[in-house]
Amino acid sequence: MFFEDFExxxxxxxxxxxxxxxxxxxxxxxxxxxxxxxxxxxxxxxIYGGIIASGLQTCAVAFAQTLKANVLNESSLGSPGMxxxxxxxxxxxxxxxxxxxxxREVTPSATRPRGRVVIDYEVTNQAGEVVLSYxxxxxxxxxxxx
Amino acid sequence: MFFEDFExxxxxxxxxxxxxxxxxxxxxxxxxxxxxxxxxxxxxxxIYGGIIASGLQTCAVAFAQTLKANVLNESSLGSPGMxxxxxxxxxxxxxxxxxxxxxREVTPSATRPRGRVVIDYEVTNQAGEVVLSYxxxxxxxxxxxx
Numbered sequence: 544m545f546f547e548d549f550e551x552x553x554x555x556x557x558x559x560x561x562x563x564x565x566x567x568x569x570x571x572x573x574x575x576x577x578x579x580x581x582x583x584x585x586x587x588x589x590i591y592g593g594i595i596a597s598g599l600q601t602c603a604v605a606f607a608q609t610l611k612a613n614v615l616n617e618s619s620l621g622s623p624g625m626x627x628x629x630x631x632x633x634x635x636x637x638x639x640x641x642x643x644x645x646x647r648e649v650t651p652s653a654t655r656p657r658g659r660v661v662i663d664y665e666v667t668n669q670a671g672e673v674v675l676s677y678x679x680x681x682x683x684x685x686x687x688x689x
Numbered sequence: 690m691f692f693e694d695f696e697x698x699x700x701x702x703x704x705x706x707x708x709x710x711x712x713x714x715x716x717x718x719x720x721x722x723x724x725x726x727x728x729x730x731x732x733x734x735x736i737y738g739g740i741i742a743s744g745l746q747t748c749a750v751a752f753a754q755t756l757k758a759n760v761l762n763e764s765s766l767g768s769p770g771m772x773x774x775x776x777x778x779x780x781x782x783x784x785x786x787x788x789x790x791x792x793r794e795v796t797p798s799a800t801r802p803r804g805r806v807v808i809d810y811e812v813t814n815q816a817g818e819v820v821l822s823y824x825x826x827x828x829x830x831x832x833x834x835x
Binding site for chain 1: 719720721722723725736737741743744745746748749750752753756762765766767768769770771772773774775776
């Protein structure tokens, strides 16, 4: 899809995937080494009752799944920003998460063959609970820009 | 530091660090496999003119550096949300980035021995340019909550 193909209200879903405890701990040792992400014993004694994924890893996995839906890929020029990230429920090892995206705004550039597409995302687990929500402003090019 | 130690206006800085091209590509192959993050040739032909870090990797590295400042760690209960992420400049291999955090709001819980600390963050590169800004709401416990 190119910029001109995005319409307000367009909705898409992604394939689901899970994170193993090893994947959660491996990411967190590098990027978010807090006890409830990297230490099963300390995590069990924490308010979370066990290992949970770093919130930014959940965002990253959700974005990876979003690319698998192949909606943005062909015309993506990156993103200037992301808003209202809300970590609503913990994501635990084995939780199966998937993403729904809904286009909220489409704004053409006044000067260049591209535009901004604001998409609201909801990430749900295997119980249908929303574990994470956010919106991303995507910069997408038009067909005419090679 | 515990919840009661945070005051509006308190500011801290983190150690700096850089990402190698290999680290950028390794992260992006898993979480953000877009050509300007994983393919040096395609990146050179893109609007970025070369490999740039995935925006969520920059956020993750900035958060890792924030933990190294050891301000949040002792009393962290995680985060309910993050706002106004703005990727203002690309982060390229070898760029040396560091983080400044400034406490904007401190709100005690009405019912539990903890509270919310909203911190505005700026991530700057070796040229002193702000490459990324965002705010995080941190849930921090009081000394009394073990």
